Amino acid sequence: MQNPTSDPQLNPNGVTLTRNAGGSYKVTSSSVRLQVYTSSGYHQNLITTYDQQILAQKGYMQSPNDWKNVEITGYMKVNHFTTSTTNGAAHIELLARGGTHSSSVPCEGTAYHSNTYETGRVKFEKELEHTSGYTTNDPQISGATGTLQGKWVGFKAVFYTFPNGTVELEQWLDDKSDNINSPGNNWHRVLQFKDVGNWGGGIDNCGGTPTTIITWGGPITHFRWDNIDDMDIKNLSVREIQPTQ
Numbered sequence: 012m013q014n015p016t017s018d019p020q021l022n023p024n025g026v027t028l029t030r031n032a033g034g035s036y037k038v039t040s041s042s043v044r045l046q047v048y049t050s051s052g053y054h055q056n057l058i059t060t061y062d063q064q065i066l067a068q069k070g071y072m073q074s075p076n077d078w079k080n081v082e083i084t085g086y087m088k089v090n091h092f093t094t095s096t097t098n099g100a101a102h103i104e105l106l107a108r109g110g111t112h113s114s115s116v117p118c119e120g121t122a123y124h125s126n127t128y129e130t131g132r133v134k135f136e137k138e139l140e141h142t143s144g145y146t147t148n149d150p151q152i153s154g155a156t157g158t159l160q161g162k163w164v165g166f167k168a169v170f171y172t173f174p175n176g177t178v179e180l181e182q183w184l185d186d187k188s189d190n191i192n193s194p195g196n197n198w199h200r201v202l203q204f205k206d207v208g209n210w211g212g213g214i215d216n217c218g219g220t221p222t223t224i225i226t227w228g229g230p231i232t233h234f235r236w237d238n239i240d241d242m243d244i245k246n247l248s249v250r251e252i253q254p255t256q
Contacts (some may be wrong), residue, residue, distance in 0.1 A: 015247060022046040022053070024118065028244075035245035037088075041093055043242075044112070045234040046119030047249045049076050054229045061118035063139070065220030066227040071118070072110055080254045081107050083125075084246070086185075086194050086235055086236070087166060090160045091241035092129050101129040103159075105168035107222075107249075109138070109229040117141045118217035121225050122233070125182045125202075131156045133202045135180050139215040139223055146189040147212030150204040156186045163243075165194055171254035172226050178206040179255070194246070198241035205206040 015021050015036060016028055024044045028036040046053070051074040058065065058073050071077040083105040092101035105125045112120035120141025126134040134151035138144055156164070165185030172178050182202040187195035211222035232249045236242065 014245075020048045020050065020052075022048065022232040031243060035088075035243045038244060039240060041095070041238055041240040042098070043234070043236050043245075043255065044252070046111075047078075047232045047234070047247075049074065049078055051076055051230070053110070055110070055116075055119075058119065061089060061116075061217050063118075063121075063215070063217050063223050063227075065218070067223075069227065072121075073227040073230040076105050076230045077230050078204060078249065078251070079228030080252050081169070081232060082250050082252050083107060083168045083232055083234075084248045085166055086246045088243040089129060089161070089239055089241075090164045091245065092160065092239045095238045098237040099126075099128075101216050103127050103166060103239070104233070104235040105136075106235065107168070107170055107229065107232040108225045108227065110231050112138075112233075114139045114141065117143070121229065122215075123170050123178070123180055123225060126164075127159070127166060127179065127182070127184070129159045131158055133182055135182070135202065135204050137206065137210060137225065137227070139213055139219060140217050140223070144215050144217070144221075146210055148210075150202065152202055155201040156184055162191055163194055163197065163213075165196070168235065168251070171252060173254065174224055176224060177208070178224055178226065180204045180206065191193075222229060244255050
């Protein structure tokens with residue numbers, strides 16, 4: 012995604028992306044939900060059910076090529092963040108395996124979330140219904156990286172399903188301290204977790220249970236951030252991967 016403003020698979024969701032001199036893009040909204048569609052696009056009328064038992068049998072929510080086993084990557088530089096804690100303290104999220112996240116269609120808002128906070132904390136979340144279906148006791152590490160402000164950091168989320176139906180979640184960072192001008196391309200894994208079906212805590216009114224594993228694909232992946240009101244972004248990408256056998 013070299014030019015996000017002309018990519019037909021990117022929906023900026025009302026956010027303005029302004030090109031910087033070096034080829035990156037600036038975003039000055041403090042609540043951002045960039046949506047990335049598959050080549051089939053997003054067509055809510057093609058979603059015939061939100062029943063999670065049926066979705067698990069089908070393997071997808073909208074189309075057979077829904078985003079499922081994915082690697083989501085982007086480079087971002089936090090220039091300024093706020094002290095607001097609405098939707099959590101300043102942080103970045105990469106998420107997949109659902110559609111739009113709206114109170115009007117709460118059962119469409121399923122996802123695995125890979126979160127990185129400005130403080131250096133990292134965390135995974137599972138969302139089985141928007142917004143009452145968030146898990147508790149989420150896997151997380153404080154101080155997994157340094158503070159994010161003022162340097163380019165690469166963020167990567169990897170989600171894939173094993174043949175036995177469990178789901179692997181991985182978060183990778185490219186966070187060398189000298190990433191002032193350009194990415195260092197020195198990736199390392201900072202968080203890993205396997206959803207084996209006992210991770211829950213939220214409410215699921217969508218045909219599943221509070222610990223349902225999200226094994227189906229979804230038509231939308233998201234690059235999301237909250238309470239960061241000046242950020243530069245570049246090299247955003249989403250790709251399907253071959254899961255480990």
